[in-house]
Amino acid sequence: ETGVTQTPRHLVMGMTNKKSLKCEQHLGHNAMYWYKQSAKKPLELMFVYSLEERVENNSVPSRFSPECPNSSHLFLHLHTLQPEDSALYLCASSRDQRTTGELFFGEGSRLTVL
């Protein structure tokens, strides 16, 4: 059983919809991340939260809006997406933001934008 759980696993939405991706970690970690994996591209970091504060935002369009209500939960709110936003969205956590230990990933949410 993974320590990082993502829901939903699959999501299909229209360009005018509003939806949210949810991530929950059961590892007691203090840092959480959203990554995007598009076809034939490297994993791209989108957002980093450390102790519930956003510490990095890699120039992500405002149609992606993260929320971290506590150290165990992370959301990615989606609004007015484009078809090119279709990708696998991965949540990850780590003990803290500056650990050189590994990231623990969830299974991902496969998003399709029609």
Next chain:
Amino acid sequence: DQQVKQNSPSLSVQEGRISILNCDYTNSMFDYFLWYKKYPAEGPTFLISISSIKDKNEDGRFTVFLNKSAKHLSLHIVPSQPGDSAVYFCAAMNYGGSQGNLIFGKGTKLSVKP
């Protein structure tokens, strides 16, 4: 421009033989390197790491070699097993930085044939 490159999108190896996955990087500030493994429909999982103060790190059947002068690292799997079939991602970061600075390659899909 990609800072971490995995130039082989795929590799096929016979069971019992050695698998060698390669990774090149361009940023001389990188001093900590990790390999992640990803099965279909699962998130990446940490496999092995190496610091730039070492040139080799071994964990069971997995060994990572680092050649700093060539800015090259490789992952050796000996002997290869069918269960090793997965996509392998190389990642690099600056030790003094944050996990948010972890840069991934595009991945190499390894197929181990029985």
